[in-house]
Amino acid sequence: MDFDLTEQEKMYRDSLRDFLNKEFAPIVDKRDAQGPLTRKEAVDVMHKFRKLGIGLDPDSIRTLMGSPMIFGIMTEEVGRVWPSLLPLFGMGAIPAMFAPLASEDFKQKVMPRLESGDFIGCFAETESEAGCDTSKLKTTAKPDGDYYVVNGAKTWISNATVADTAFVGVTNTETGSQTFLLMEKEMSPWETNELHKIGWNASPTGEMFFEGCRVPKENEMGTMLANALKSGADMKEVLPVSDGFIKLLTTMEPFTAMMTLPRAGMCLAAVGIGQAALDASLTYARERVQFGRPIGKFQLVQQMLYEMAVAIETSRLLGYRALDAIVKGHPDARKFSCMAKVYAGEACVKATYNAIQIHGGMGLSTEMPLERYYRDARLMTIPDGTSEIMKLVTGYTLLGKGFSAYK
Numbered sequence: 001m002d003f004d005l006t007e008q009e010k011m012y013r014d015s016l017r018d019f020l021n022k023e024f025a026p027i028v029d030k031r032d033a034q035g036p037l038t039r040k041e042a043v044d045v046m047h048k049f050r051k052l053g054i055g056l057d058p059d060s061i062r063t064l065m066g067s068p069m070i071f072g073i074m075t076e077e078v079g080r081v082w083p084s085l086l087p088l089f090g091m092g093a094i095p096a097m098f099a100p101l102a103s104e105d106f107k108q109k110v111m112p113r114l115e116s117g118d119f120i121g122c123f124a125e126t127e128s129e130a131g132c133d134t135s136k137l138k139t140t141a142k143p144d145g146d147y148y149v150v151n152g153a154k155t156w157i158s159n160a161t162v163a164d165t166a167f168v169g170v171t172n173t174e175t176g177s178q179t180f181l182l183m184e185k186e187m188s189p190w191e192t193n194e195l196h197k198i199g200w201n202a203s204p205t206g207e208m209f210f211e212g213c214r215v216p217k218e219n220e221m222g223t224m225l226a227n228a229l230k231s232g233a234d235m236k237e238v239l240p241v242s243d244g245f246i247k248l249l250t251t252m253e254p255f256t257a258m259m260t261l262p263r264a265g266m267c268l269a270a271v272g273i274g275q276a277a278l279d280a281s282l283t284y285a286r287e288r289v290q291f292g293r294p295i296g297k298f299q300l301v302q303q304m305l306y307e308m309a310v311a312i313e314t315s316r317l318l319g320y321r322a323l324d325a326i327v328k329g330h331p332d333a334r335k336f337s338c339m340a341k342v343y344a345g346e347a348c349v350k351a352t353y354n355a356i357q358i359h360g361g362m363g364l365s366t367e368m369p370l371e372r373y374y375r376d377a378r379l380m381t382i383p384d385g386t387s388e389i390m391k392l393v394t395g396y397t398l399l400g401k402g403f404s405a406y407k
């Protein structure tokens, strides 16, 4: 068993770490406190990452989404410095993957933006009455000639207020079945409203309102895939995903397979937040002197550091274990990604709590990043599957068919 990253993965991690330390670490605390990024700022972020070869354009996305380990390293490193940036890539990747498969007029509009790095996308499924239970979406798509007409509203959507492209969950009024439509804001205009939250403050999150939005039928998920495969291409040419991921897509429900990667990514983003809190605590414990000695010499402080270190390392192992299962297309990918997301989300809440404790009053001060780490950590147990739902999925995956708590 080899616990080391490959040389190539280490190089990727190190250059990304240097880039983040140079470009974002100096501005993160001030900028995050000012709230959601504007669209221009979000596009500037994409352009900066692009210089490093990280992006959503058809070439770069193959590296990011086609290699689960690279995706995991990216989420851990960005999580360590500025988790608010992650939805630009994680959620933006879903419409970006499908854009090359959409209708001609959609492609003409969106592909140049995607190529140049000016593209911001979102994945819109959650509704006010469809949170954990998304089995009955009220956003509808009514067939009308070559189009669907979409009506409804979404909530808690990452990038909603800055996105030009959206992958939107809908119920087909004719068949009653649920699917996703790829939409572009000028072609099918929608309204948005910003929502404010405890952490990830620079990440725009919002509501989306669709009223009579016309979307070409060719932009329905199943139709896009079927049209692309018709030309004889295989799934790997059509979607920028790994062989293992394709195995998951063909052996489990597509949505279940799709969620394995973001859940493993959320685990590693939590590892990044926890690691930043631990690094700051180690520095402070060495430097802060009370009772004539560094506080790091006190056993109770060392116990907190131990608890943080073991929780972060366990989370990291679970996260990379989940990624390894995704790489291999192993059925355990579902169980491990759920376990990893719950464990790491809750572990980083405890780790950032301890980090504030070790910093005493300074830990609560907005002059230090500890309070941001704590707020950013608190968010980790809800999006992409709440801890409760992740535990239930793990439960019935362990127990087998017939043991779903809510089906």
Ligand SMILES: Cc1cc2nc3c(=O)[nH]c(=O)nc-3n(C[C@H](O)[C@H](O)[C@H](O)COP(=O)(O)OP(=O)(O)OC[C@H]3O[C@@H](n4cnc5c(N)ncnc54)[C@H](O)[C@@H]3O)c2cc1C
Pocket: 091, 122, 123, 124, 125, 126, 128, 130, 131, 132, 133, 155, 156, 157, 158, 159, 197, 200, 205, 379, 382, 383, 384, 385, 386, 387, 388, 389, 392, 405, 406
């Ligand atoms: C910052 C942020 C970003 C997000 N980004 C996106 C996005 O980009 N796209 C998108 O579509 N959605 C997004 N979401 C929505 C997110 O996926 C939902 O918030 C999440 O699924 C939970 O839904 P809810 O908030 O309605 O909670 P509810 O479903 O109302 O749940 C409330 C509580 O009840 C518990 N619960 C519910 N059902 C059960 C059960 N069967 N057994 C035990 N406990 C249960 C939950 O675990 C939770 O503790 C985001 C949310 C946040 C906060």
